Amino acid sequence: MQEQQWIDMARQGDQDAFAQLVQLYEKRVFALTLRMCRQREDAAEAAQEAFLAAWQGLPFFRGDSSFSTWIYRLASNACVDLLRREGRHRSAAGPSLNDEDVNIDAPSSAPSPQEAAEQKELHAQVEAGLRALSPEHREVLVLREIHQLSYDEIADTLSLDVGTVKSRISRGRKQLRKVLVETGNFFSRPSSKESGKEGCK
Amino acid sequence: MKDCTEYAALLDLYVDGELSAEEMEPVRAHLAVCPGCQAYVDDALAMRAAFPEVEDAQVPENFTQTVMAAIQKVGSPAPVKPNRPHRKPMWLKTLVPLAACVAIVVLVQQGPFRAGTGADTSAAPAEKAAPEAAMYSAADSAPESPQPPQTGGSGTAEDSGAPESLSPRLSAANGPEAAPTLTLTAEEAGALLAAYSPVQETDTALYYELTASEFAALFDALEQSGALLAGVSPVENGESAFVTVLK
Incomplete structure (x- = not known):
């Protein structure tokens, strides 16, 4: 597989091969750092640090986890490091929308302009809702929903056990739903607005 | 009929595809008759549909070039602590005296003049000797190099384990700090x-x-084995720990 060849070559010091890996993974890494760091400049810096750490750590990368899990772990650590260094605090303040946040992603290719606008609005609400979550809940939801990692992969990436991943996803999801219900018209069905709890309880 | 609270615990697993085909069947059957649980699943899937996708992530322009430029500064992937742009290259200033110190410590340990002093029962006689040897740093015999010892492609640094460096057998593996994170005896x-x-x-x-x-x-394993670990500084996530084992 091409990626494995690049990894092997980069491990030997081949910078061109590593550049291929950067291009292959930059969107994925950025998709994570952007939600964990919030500010675009911080996200860019953390992403860069993650790749730098990958370059430095390649000789020690033993391959017992996949390369993607490993790079996500480095990205997650880089975000933690950066925020600790800069002494910034993530507040649990309610969601807020400004121009930069709404345009956090490139517009998706939707069939009609109205659908595109609706999709953009939904994206924005979810992004805002994510920011209202604690970092622990936000991170597992991002890895699950955006990166589509399994529970095992998330556990591996964040050095947690699967039980913790499961409970964080469950609580994070409920929390996100609560925020979306309270702040907007995300869920159009009245039944879900009535119940703040899940299931039949 | 199974209690609904049991199904509630399975809904996230269901939504996330963590259930086997056999496990999914009873959950599906329950959802067909339980509007509350069905609503939870519907909401989870609605949120999922509204999550942005990886492909939509807007990476800053020239991101790859920026990363590769930083990597070129650092050089080969041999174990050198990255010279982060916003940190002063202090390791350059410590490396020369460090190499001299450790070279001297190596000689001192081998020679008749043992480095350990009476009160020192720690596992780090090298660390103890280093400050004493520091006074010799001015008249070091190690050649000074204005460049990082491990530059990309220079010599066989990463392969042979004998990197091109200031002292014949030492590399910058000890990082910018003047001492390793931890020094242990072989035992x-x-x-x-x-x-x-x-x-x-x-x-x-x-x-x-x-x-x-x-x-x-x-560290945990060492503590359990009863090794003396006083004065070992913690290692932050993302940082490297440098461990020296004396033969």
Whole structure:
């Protein structure tokens, strides 16, 4: 597989091969750092640090986890490091929308302009809702929903056990739903607005 | 009929595809008759549909070039602590005296003049000797180099374990700090580091570079084995830990 060849070559010091890996993974890494760091400049810096750490750590990368899990772990650590260094605090303040946040992603290719606008609005609400979550809940939801990692992969990436991943996803999801219900018209069905709890309880 | 609270615990697993085909069947059957649980699943899937996708992530322009430029500054992927742009290159200033110190310590340990002093029962006679040897740093015999010892493609640094560096057998593996994170005797280390390959080996010691979590695991194991670990500084996530094992 091409990626494995690049990894092997980069491990030997081949910078061109590593550049291929950067291009292959930059969107994925950025998709994570952007939600964990919030500010675009911080996200860019953390992403860069993650790749730098990958370059430095390649000789020690033993391959017992996949390369993607490993790079996500480095990205997650880089975000933690950066925020600790800069002494910034993530507040649990309610969601807020400004121009930069709404345009956090490139517009998706939707069939009609109205659908595109609706999709953009939904994206924005979810992004805002994510920011209202604690970092622990936000991170597992991002890895699950955006990166589509399994529970095992998330556990591996964040050095947690699967039980913790499961409970964080469950609580994070409920929390996100609560925020979306309270702040907007995300869920159009009245039944879900009535119940703040899940299931039949 | 199964209690609904049991199904509630399975809904996230269901939504996330963590259930086997057999496990999914009873959940599906329950959802067909339970509007509350069905609403939870519907909401979870609605949120999922509204999550942005990886492909939509807007990476800053020239991101790859920026990363590669930073990497070119750092050089080959041999174990050198990255010279981060916003930190002063202090390791350059410490490396020369460090190399001289450790070279002298190596000689001192081998020679008739043993480095350990009476009160020192720690596992780090090298660390003890280093400050004493510091006074010799001015008249060092190691050649000074204005460049980082490990530049990309220069020599066989990463392969042979004998990197091109200031002293014949030492590399910059000790990082910008003047001392390794932890120094152990071979007895104390035992088989704890057997899983790792040393980044450097000399006649007297093995040098390892560990991640923060690897180091934490090692530290725990050492504590349990009763090794004296006073004064070991913690290693932050993302930082490397440098472990020296004396032969």
